[in-house]
Amino acid sequence: MEKKNYKIYIVGAGISGLIAAQILENFGYHPIILEKSESAGGRVKTKVVDGHRLDIGFQVLLEAYPKAKEYLDLEKLNLQAYKPGASIYLDCKWQNIGDPLRSFDLLIPTLFNTGGSIADKWKVFQLSNHLKSKSIESIFQEEELTTYDYLIKYGFSEKIIQCFFQPFFSGIFLEDKLETSSRMFQFIYKMFSEGKTSVPKDGIGAIPLQLKENLKHTQFKFNTSVKSVEDQKIILENGETIESHFTIIATEASDLVSNLKNQATDWRSCDTLYFLTEENFLSTDLIGLLPHQDALINNFVFVKDAKAKELGKHLLSVTVVKKHKLSSENLVKRIQKELKNYLSIQKANFLKHYYIPRSLPKLTHTAYEIMDTETQLTPSIYLAGDQLLNGSLNAAMMSGERAALGVIKSLEDGLVVNELTSEYR
Numbered sequence: 001m002e003k004k005n006y007k008i009y010i011v012g013a014g015i016s017g018l019i020a021a022q023i024l025e026n027f028g029y030h031p032i033i034l035e036k037s038e039s040a041g042g043r044v045k046t047k048v049v050d051g052h053r054l055d056i057g058f059q060v061l062l063e064a065y066p067k068a069k070e071y072l073d074l075e076k077l078n079l080q081a082y083k084p085g086a087s088i089y090l091d092c093k094w095q096n097i098g099d100p101l102r103s104f105d106l107l108i109p110t111l112f113n114t115g116g117s118i119a120d121k122w123k124v125f126q127l128s129n130h131l132k133s134k135s136i137e138s139i140f141q142e143e144e145l146t147t148y149d150y151l152i153k154y155g156f157s158e159k160i161i162q163c164f165f166q167p168f169f170s171g172i173f174l175e176d177k178l179e180t181s182s183r184m185f186q187f188i189y190k191m192f193s194e195g196k197t198s199v200p201k202d203g204i205g206a207i208p209l210q211l212k213e214n215l216k217h218t219q220f221k222f223n224t225s226v227k228s229v230e231d232q233k234i235i236l237e238n239g240e241t242i243e244s245h246f247t248i249i250a251t252e253a254s255d256l257v258s259n260l261k262n263q264a265t266d267w268r269s270c271d272t273l274y275f276l277t278e279e280n281f282l283s284t285d286l287i288g289l290l291p292h293q294d295a296l297i298n299n300f301v302f303v304k305d306a307k308a309k310e311l312g313k314h315l316l317s318v319t320v321v322k323k324h325k326l327s328s329e330n331l332v333k334r335i336q337k338e339l340k341n342y343l344s345i346q347k348a349n350f351l352k353h354y355y356i357p358r359s360l361p362k363l364t365h366t367a368y369e370i371m372d373t374e375t376q377l378t379p380s381i382y383l384a385g386d387q388l389l390n391g392s393l394n395a396a397m398m399s400g401e402r403a404a405l406g407v408i409k410s411l412e413d414g415l416v417v418n419e420l421t422s423e424y425r
């Protein structure tokens with residue numbers, strides 16, 4: 001059979017599904033992606049609301065991610081980098097902390113910042129050097145502690161943990177107890193130390209857009225929700241049955257495969273709210289952190305936005321990580337109050353609220369990579385998605401690559417593929 005005639009379906013047009021399609025194309029296959037929403041990107045999307053470009057959830061690309069360097073044309077993404085540091089609310093005032101080796105203007109504020117002792121600040125640099133010299137593979141072979149226990153073991157004081165690590169990494173891990181694996185902490189810290197932290201000029205959604213544009217022989221079926229997947233068979237929510245030689249499930253598979261039902265992933269959630277403000281509290285290249293036990297705001301950024309500029313205003317993105325039971329309306333009021341109290345922003349006009357229930361997988365065991373053979377669930381079903389490894393764009397890309405290579409290996413190692421019956425066509 002000609003390669004292009006194999007029916008290889010991918011469930012999900014998130015980052016892992018798009019990379020799986022790219023690998024299959026590279027080897028001459030013509031996959032078909034079934035995606036329940038109306039567009040590609042999964043958790044990486046940007047929407048235009050009233051002329052403003054809003055990312056659905058604040059997220060950044062760590063340019064040092066090995067898989068980002070491999071699969072993305074970073075130059076074409078027109079990346080806007082954040083300064084390697086943050087502005088933190090400490091002792092009732094805003095103070096900047098950062099890596100002065102990479103952004104010299106952060107040197108003086110970092111040394112005088114009251115969030116940690118000189119010894120702590122020295123350890124911040126030491127840790128960065130230590131992790132730069134450590135391979136990613138060895139990080140992921142280490143014993144898994146919680147990030148909090150790792151920081152204590154490394155010798156950081158409770159003060160710098162509460163003032164810097166906790167708010168900074170809460171915004172990344174989307175949990176506020178630093179219970180995420182120390183492997184993940186070391187990996188992310190290493191990536192922060194080795195490259196820029198950026199967002200494409202056109203929003204985070206430019207990443208899947210670029211991946212999709214690179215696909216020349218992949219068919220997309222949007223608004224197509226898969227109900228279940230069996231060997232060589234896909235059943236859609238609309239009742240239709242599709243035959244497939246191979247299926248890559250590039251999303252949570254426990255929803256789709258009957259014998260995985262009791263292996264559902266737990267997920268971390270978050271809220272992102274957008275406001276238009278009169279005041280610009282911070283420059284657009286710095287992330288603000290609010291480590292206050294009574295505040296719901298975890299982090300915020302002023303986003304470069306042409307429409308806001310045209311209106312003479314500023315676009316503010318606020319992320320809430322803490323669990324709360326507020327309605328959307330009450331959450332907006334609460335955040336407006338916090339903006340007034342902590343940021344002295346008197347008028348924040350609410351624009352949009354996104355609640356993202358499945359933001360990051362909550363994993364007890366994290367890994368960096370997976371062998372292609374390990375992605376195989378049944379003779380014809382393969383798995384991909386960040387939940388297999390760790391919650392990151394790098395992991396999503398890695399998993400998509402490995403699942404596609406698994407399928408290709410099966411085919412090219414001379415596997416006899418069952419002829420599809422015409423029963424379902």
Ligand SMILES: Cc1cc2nc3c(=O)[nH]c(=O)nc-3n(C[C@H](O)[C@H](O)[C@H](O)COP(=O)(O)OP(=O)(O)OC[C@H]3O[C@@H](n4cnc5c(N)ncnc54)[C@H](O)[C@@H]3O)c2cc1C
Binds near residue numbers: 034250
């Ligand atoms: C708020 C937030 C902040 C983040 N911050 C960062 C960050 O700063 N840096 C970083 O590296 N990563 C970050 N991430 C994580 C990163 O976005 C994910 O790791 C990555 O996007 C996961 O891609 P995926 O392909 O594995 O899954 P998904 O993006 O979830 O893709 C799965 C796709 O499958 C589709 N699908 C699901 N079920 C079905 C079905 N039954 N039928 C058809 N289609 C289906 C979905 O619609 C979706 O398009 C963040 C994520 C969020 C939400």
